[in-house]
Amino acid sequence: MAKKSRTKARDTAPAEGEVGPRQPCPCGSGKRYKACHGAAGGAAPVFVNRPFEGLPGECDVIALRELVPAATVPLTVPSTDREVRLCTLLPMAAPAMVRDSGAIWLGLQVAHQYGDPARDLGAVLEAAIATTEPGIVGLTSPPGEGKRLQDLITDDSLDITVHDGFGYWADDVEVKDDAMAAALEEANGAANPTVRLSGVEAAYWTNVGPKEHLRWVMPHQEDELLSALARLHAAGQDSVAEGSRFVGMFRAHGLLAPVWDLPVGTGADVLEGPAATFAADLTEALSQSGDLSAAERSARAGLANRQVTIR
Structure with a gap:
């Protein structure tokens, strides 16, 4: 009787643009794809390999999300007359904030792990637009189908400002107490100089x-x-x-x-x-x-x- 091969059957090679089942899950969890987003009932039904494609300044958006500590970008959103600002990082790593002025600040460096960060940003932005009370806005469940950030803005290019630190957190308020000042100082100490x-x-x-x-x-x-x-x-x-x-x-x-x-x-x-x-x-x-x-x-x-x- 012929011996059975000890070589395990290999997974079918993924098509171009897809993630192989044994490869690390691109969501950053550290798990294999088949045990994370690729699993039945996994963290998200769909993983978008290039989520920011179609955004003006796609490469800069990726850099701001992954590499740059402190930067801001004004966005033009026709569905609202309120100021909308895209930020690398917000206080407490908030997905979005509605400020006392009504302005909307949208955070890039947020790990929802729902498979499509551009859709997450779109869902958070729409939720913030629908909110009138100041405070933090975020997602507590997958956003489902809907508009992505690139569907909601009309900018042809991005006017990026790279900051020395996180002083922009207090652009519209006065730093009145020691706790806020200490929080800013601590955050600034962790921001590597970037140009x-x-x-x-x-x-x-x-x-x-x-x-x-x-x-x-x-x-x-x-x-x-x-x-x-x-x-x-x-x-x-x-x-x-x-x-x-x-x-x-x-x-x-x-x-x-x-x-x-x-x-x-x-x-x-x-x-x-x-x-x-x-x-x-x-x-x-x-x-x-x-x-x-x-x-x-x-x-x-x-x-x-x-x-x-x-x-």
């Missing part, structure tokens, strides 16, 4: 103390971007400053964010010219369609192994 480069889209310098980084969310399809980055790496064209080192990539909400380590003391200003040059070189590399060389294939394999999924 958005002006010459390219969605590239952010940050100082984390012992190191400085450039983190750059890019809109390109992953396979094409990996090949283009491999071409530049093999050609020695992947530097963004003297002494910089391309160390890997984050994967967040369907896009890649390459990361460079920078020598301490580099700062943001000196990155503007090299970043623009890199962007031009990357555009040229993306236009190349020939097979990768052996060196480029090796570089691509190394880059693929240096990816960390954060959402």
